[in-house]
Amino acid sequence: MSANLPEQDATESGNSFGELPKIISVDDHVIEPAHLFERWLPAKYHDRGPKHVQTGIGELQYTGASYKITTDPDGPLADWWFYEDLRFPYKRNIAAVGFSRDQMTLEGITREEMRPGLYDPKERLKDMDINHVEASLCFPTFPRFCGQTFSEAKDKEVALACVRAYNDWMVEEWCGDSGGRLIPLIIIPLWDVDLAVAEIIRNADRGVTAVCFSEIPAFLGLPSIHTGYWDPFFRICEEREVTINMHIGSSSTMPAASPDAPAAVQASLSFNNAMASMADFIFAGIPARFPRLKLAYSEGQMGWIPYALERMDDVWEEHRAWAGVGDALPERPSFYFRQNMYACFFRDQHGVNSLDVIGVDNVTFETDYPHVDSTWPHTKKIAEEHLAGLDKETVYKIIRGNAIRMLNLDFDK
Structure with a gap:
């Protein structure tokens, strides 16, 4: 079934701030085109680089925050990347826009079945x-949220070439003709800070x-942010005004309770990684040493922030000995x-109601296109409902102004 459903505009709703400003979404996602590595990876690496394959998908199960995936030539068709020992299929839950909620499953999907905007x-x-x-602003899919796919590869010469190829495609092809x-x-080569x-x-x-x-690089088997290993990376990002974006799941580990808990548990607790990362970065002294460094918690939501800050302040005051x-x-x-730091949300009424504690200058907005959580094509309506009652200046900051400042964009300048 194709995801190309009829286009719909979000409906207008009354509010206290007038027309909603045009949205700048700081967390969306891209499905990589089949030609990416064939076109952008140097030819000498083609035999060892990622290859687009369309074949059947077999058993696909989610158990305890991990996927079990097999190919099956006789199974339903899916688009895959084959890379070293990795077999990576695209699934409906990450290519969800245009499908009904009941169709957003873990089944495989081909690009022909996706909405072309992916x-x-x-x-x-x-x-x-x-x-x-x-x-x-779009996060990768096959490379994963911070390039873990290439960090885990055996052949680091090819992996580095893949990182550079992905970035060249991102800058020159995906973004190149979009007028900004x-x-x-x-992404960066996570395995070598100097290369990064x-x-x-x-x-x-x-x-x-x-x-x-990564929100928690130690979970990836990389040096923790407490070691000082990453300081050259933080320093260059501060100097060149490059915002560090840490998506939930960028540690390849999702919060869980029981090892056999359903995926709904991880989906409900996903903000916990952002909360843990925030405490980690602050108590590692990263913001103190790099005061102009910008850290964004992508898709982390924000309703949890007031208590997290209250508790961290209490620990700073009472437990410092x-x-x-x-x-x-x-x-x-x-x-x-x-x-x-910047929070990022798409649905979080409690967070909006707590803006006086969080701070209106530290909040950004997203649509999460094309994932299951995406508010497309009704994002305008949902934003208006969430922000009803706020003044025009605050709405502007949340919907676009803070993103412009965070990412040094040319809009509205």
């Missing part, structure tokens, strides 16, 4: 127009202002949240 930049702009969205409406978001710094410089030189990173705070934080943790 992988075609010109069609994406049309879907953004339908949804009252002016600009969009598609905002480049790059070089990739930041290479892309900042061509105007890129956003990079993916034994809890490892030391002299790393001359200011309260809440100070560093407001100085360095």
